[in-house]
Amino acid sequence: MSSAKSKKIHILDTTLRDGTQAEGVSLTVDDKLKITRKLDWLGFDYIEGGWPGSNPKDVEYFSLVGKEDLGTSRVTAFTSTRRKNTGVSEDAILGKVVEVSPQACCVFGKSWDLHVKTALGTTLKENLAMITDSVSYLREKGIEVIYDAEHFFDGYAANPEYALRTLEAAAAGGASFITLCETNGGALPHGIYSAVKDVAARIDVPLGIHAHNDSELAVANTLEAVRAGCVMVHGTVNGYGERCGNANLISIIANLQLKMGYECIPPDNMKRLTEVSRYIDEIANLVPDPRQPFVGNSAFAHKGGIHVSAIKKDSSTYEHISPEQVGNQRRILLSELAGASNIKLKSREFNLDLEKDTEKVSSILRKIKNLENSGYHYEGAEASFELLMRREAGNYRKFFDLEGFRVIIESEEDGTLRSEATIKVSVDGVREHTAADGDGPVNALDNALRKALEKFYPTLKDLSLTDFKVRVIDARQGTAAKVRVLIESRDPGSEWGTIGVSENIIEASWEALVDSIEYKLLREESSG
């Protein structure tokens, strides 16, 4: 490992090109510019922004990105080789690339003899000429060229000699890197390792790897390719991409840089990985995967009682790296599997100082076990848990008293439904009786409650509910089943989750709503 110390790995991000092939991912030009800036901030070497020959949106992107003042990243286009039997300077698709004048361009071509014949319908010789011509043409125009050998590993298995000759054709054209593409995502790590070893022994141009995750092996295949000699890695942030996605750069960079002695981005930027991952999910309008390695919200979350007590003694017992290294954080979860040590840790977090009050700790623990038996589940509802602990610990004041509410859902003559909530609350003896409509009964209640309380607590205007989950607990009871409602809330400073459980979905939602509001008021009071 020490011989590879600090060896540079060139990162080519294709979130904006291959990543947008993912089902459900669609980025505007403005989204693409935002992501470009963020990836540059992280320190990627190449950002593949699109295929100017394929659609006008990508042409617009290149014209706008030229005005950006980027630091480390080279903006890169994508294109195919020239068409068969045409002069390279007359090729319309390559012409589009020259027009947008990117700093670099990935040119993809065929490595698999079968595809040359069936998909391109040309000769093996013409395919080699198409590769050399296209690469050298763009080089002459002052554009750096990275050659992408599509289906390389399948082609190499079918006809190794011809596959290698396609790479030599790219080298002859002046490619600065040659990328071996595992296009179908079906290869296994040990197969990748030995094929890359063979290629590295024959080809002098620096090699890259481009892997897909169809076998849940894209990260491993990439690491093995690097071990075998590749010095460039293609992938996408969070593994976006067609089918099961491209290789996930977040995990690849973390493994290469924290464990294998390579340098992909400036070391000080490693702690930006979590922020970049979540930012790009946000722009792409995708819910972040809590289980995502390194950067997910659950990646350093501990639930089992044994684990929690061990983590307290030494975090390396159940953590492979320290979460701060990638800008993430450790979380201790609450669950039926946990014991007194969790409660004590939490009380410290909440400044409740219960560590020595064994009796109170075990009364809280009993209360939680009872609540969990009746369907409560505090993992996603830390704020409700904190309120519960504070109420049990005895240092808690009520911010408002609920005197009653009523919700009416009624079908109008035209078949549409109207939902109205009326509510009576009092704050320090002042009663407020108000009503509101909503999209459904829970939304009506939410609106009525805020309307009543905003007079007393104007900062509630900043509170927004960002997530609302409903889980039926004992489904066999049919419509009389118990439901669990989880609500996530946010204000400009933070996010929190609350819970309610009842046979009545309105009551469960109400409980979670009230906790959310109380939690916000509590935090403001203690910080103010």
Added chain:
Amino acid sequence: MSSAKSKKIHILDTTLRDGTQAEGVSLTVDDKLKITRKLDWLGFDYIEGGWPGSNPKDVEYFSLVGKEDLGTSRVTAFTSTRRKNTGVSEDAILGKVVEVSPQACCVFGKSWDLHVKTALGTTLKENLAMITDSVSYLREKGIEVIYDAEHFFDGYAANPEYALRTLEAAAAGGASFITLCETNGGALPHGIYSAVKDVAARIDVPLGIHAHNDSELAVANTLEAVRAGCVMVHGTVNGYGERCGNANLISIIANLQLKMGYECIPPDNMKRLTEVSRYIDEIANLVPDPRQPFVGNSAFAHKGGIHVSAIKKDSSTYEHISPEQVGNQRRILLSELAGASNIKLKSREFNLDLEKDTEKVSSILRKIKNLENSGYHYEGAEASFELLMRREAGNYRKFFDLEGFRVIIESEEDGTLRSEATIKVSVDGVREHTAADGDGPVNALDNALRKALEKFYPTLKDLSLTDFKVRVIDARQGTAAKVRVLIESRDPGSEWGTIGVSENIIEASWEALVDSIEYKLLREESSG
């Protein structure tokens, strides 16, 4: 590869034990029994059901699962070794295992000298005795023992000789398998390969591998361990588990069995993988990951224009396996052609004879696409789908007309909630206006609707609602989000599922309720 042909790999599923350590996963005893039956149907060798020493729910599971008539799976408990410096027969936790008498038991112990000293606070020698004693004690009670060497790879790196001695201690106790656990999920594939090679040269007992996904390498680490000699694999369905999850058995089995020549489950069961994956997500109330390798809804979905036309010529151009091999299907996105053939197939199933009515088929298809865009999802709601097709096909009569309803949810003085529904329906011109209470608004509506209709259709007495699921579709809308309600119903003859979607949970539930009742009446009419 041919030498490994059909070599048996023993699968131990720990979805019910390690999988429930995942944040957001909480299974009832009934859920666990359902999952057990499904995993047995798939053909797993061992199902680790829980830790009887840790909580009463797991004890209940073992007492109930004993009454199940399972085919291939051995139900397996989990436990630690005995405590230090105590007689093994007095150990309360091991005693719990004997009490529930599982067919097999995983016993976990320490391999890392540092942990023996710091976490256990005992001597290296006593730890070896704890391992041997615990294994042999359970063996004497007639229970097969699988020994789990926790933190094996870290322990082996720190003190290889001692780590190997812990395995020998388990072998001496009579363990049938010794599992090397990569507990922290930090190891790399090539490191796993060489460590397992070393161990296999020294230990005669068959070896297993237990990996976690903290580095996005759990599947690769497992495959490398098998290549190096492991014959048992631990993991969870869909990779549930603490932090970033356990090794995903779905991907592991698909790789080992379809690409590497091993046999994990009966070959005919491979096409059950997709169904099992989605079923377990459903039971755990998790949204299936569309990008999940092999079984995800997007795993064989093609979007890029080039890919789609190539796939039409030869599916192997962009698919590493054929989707049917794992029970999944290819999807061409944004193509209307795929749908029409499905509609025709369905119309035949429902005796609707639409095969030649191209216009009607495409109007149904358009309607379905619109509904799916607005959140409908007919996989679990075939009855609603049939009703939709019949309504569109024009041969459908209404069994009742709904003239209106109202639901009131009101807090009483003592804080409890009362839910009342009133409803007006007419059947063949006869109007019924009635009211009912319920446990929550949906139950009240359900009660009122049946009360009104049973006078006209007495067989509705046989109808029971067996399942009620709620999923929030666009959670970011907070309490104004759209919800999808799925209801499963049953009568003495059959079961069926219906769906409703709305911003208003009452309306969504109502829609699914009405479909359920109409479907029952329709079936009786056509059979009677």
